[in-house]
Amino acid sequence: MSGEDAIAKQKQMTIIVTKGTLDWAYPPFILATTAAAMDVNVSMFFTFYGLQLLKKDLGHLRVSALGNPAMEMPLAGLHLTMPNVAAALPGMDALSTTLMRNLIKRKGVASIEDLREAALDSEVEMIGCRMTMDLFEWTAGDLVEGIAIGGAATYMEKALKSDINLFI
Amino acid sequence: MAELDARGLNCPMPILKAKKALKELAAGDTLKVVATDPGSVSDFSAFCRTTGNELVEQSEENGVYTYVIRKST
Numbered sequence: 001m002s003g004e005d006a007i008a009k010q011k012q013m014t015i016i017v018t019k020g021t022l023d024w025a026y027p028p029f030i031l032a033t034t035a036a037a038m039d040v041n042v043s044m045f046f047t048f049y050g051l052q053l054l055k056k057d058l059g060h061l062r063v064s065a066l067g068n069p070a071m072e073m074p075l076a077g078l079h080l081t082m083p084n085v086a087a088a089l090p091g092m093d094a095l096s097t098t099l100m101r102n103l104i105k106r107k108g109v110a111s112i113e114d115l116r117e118a119a120l121d122s123e124v125e126m127i128g129c130r131m132t133m134d135l136f137e138w139t140a141g142d143l144v145e146g147i148a149i150g151g152a153a154t155y156m157e158k159a160l161k162s163d164i165n166l167f168i
Numbered sequence: 169m170a171e172l173d174a175r176g177l178n179c180p181m182p183i184l185k186a187k188k189a190l191k192e193l194a195a196g197d198t199l200k201v202v203a204t205d206p207g208s209v210s211d212f213s214a215f216c217r218t219t220g221n222e223l224v225e226q227s228e229e230n231g232v233y234t235y236v237i238r239k240s241t
Binding site: 030033034037038039107108109110115118122 | 177187
C-alpha cells in the first residue's frame, strides 16, 4: 500500500471542545489520545471556554460543585455531595478542585497536562478558534505551541470528511 | 521481548504507553505489558482488533493483568 493510500484509508475523528473546567477537560483528551493510539487521524477544535485547555499553563483549571448535583466525592467509604448553598461560599471551588486533583493523582489517572502532551506527541491536530481569541482578547502567545488557529469553516471542512464527529 | 510496566496507571495510559512501546519495535516483535487497571482487559482486546496487532496471550493473577502483543506490519 502506498503512503497516500494508507492516509486515505485511515479513519478520522473530529472533536469540538467547548468546556474549560478540569473535569470536562478529560473526555476530549482521553478520546483524542486513545483514538490516535488506535491509528485514527484526530482533529480537535477548541472554542469558547474550551480554548482554556490550550493555554500554556493549565494550573488554573478548576471544578465547581455549584449547580452540579451529580458531583460526588468518595470519602471514607461514603459519597459526599455538596448542597448549592455551601458550594456557593467563597473558597469552595478551590476546595473542590484540590479534592479532585488529589483524587486524580491517587487513582493513577493522568493529568490533563500529560494527556495534552501525549496528544501533541501523537500528532493530534489542535485548532484554536480565532473568533474566541478575538472575543476574549487572547493572543497566540497565550497558547501552547504546535497548534493551528482557524474558524468554523476550517472545522466543517474536516468534519465533512470525518468518520466520527463529537461535540463535547 | 520488550516489557512495559503500566501498574498503577488508569485508562487511557496503559494503551497510550503500549502504543508508544510498540512504535519502537520491528514487525513480528512482541511486547509484554503488565497492568492493574481492570478495564484494560476489554481495552487491550479492542486495541489489538482495531490496530491489527496480535494479542498473543493474556492472563490475570492477584489483580495483575499480563498481555503479550505481537506487532503487526
